[in-house]
Amino acid sequence: MGYLHVVVYFILAAVSAQDVKYYLEGQDIRLVPYIVGKPNVIVWTHGGDDVVIWEWSMEQRVFPPYDNRIILDRASAELTIKNATYEDSGDYDLEVLINKWMPHFRYRIEVIDKVSKPNISCEMSDAKQATLVCSTESKHPHLLEFKWSSRGNEQTAPNLTITVENDDVYCCEVSNPLTNETASFNAKDCFPDER
Incomplete structure (x- = not known):
């Protein structure tokens, strides 16, 4: 039982120790996954809340506050968020269905301000x-x-x-x-x- 807890701890630590990617307020955020094949389903979430969902047989659905702020590349699942705000900081998760393969990606983003003159x-x-x-x-x-x-x-x-x-x-x-x-x-x- 103790061994299992240690293994689970190290797996969670590896996921949570992911590098943070920084962006300046007002910049575009680009999240570029590496996938092989054409997606059938793309689901992006931010902190557990839906950002965009696309299925090959349906229209793309974009959720607030991302209306008119995102570009989704349906071939690569790349997501661009225009004009980043501090509220865009956090974890972004991507789930993609490619045939029967469903990879998962996580990106840790922090939107920061420019340093002002000291x-x-x-x-x-x-x-x-x-x-x-x-x-x-x-x-x-x-x-x-x-x-x-x-x-x-x-x-x-x-x-x-x-x-x-x-x-x-x-x-x-x-x-x-x-x-x-x-x-x-x-x-x-x-x-x-x-x-």
């Missing part, structure tokens, strides 16, 4: 030390990565500690899986009285 602020710790804070607006903060660079040195964190003797220019790069933006800051602006 803002750098200086917070004084004491008379000789300060912290540079790099921040940006995002609907998906968990996907953001921060990188500071100066004179060939790099550090990955949203905050960076500097000292009063330092007058370097620091660049902060903020990125998500699809876009990035940078801003720069002169350390001497943290310590105007020392100059």
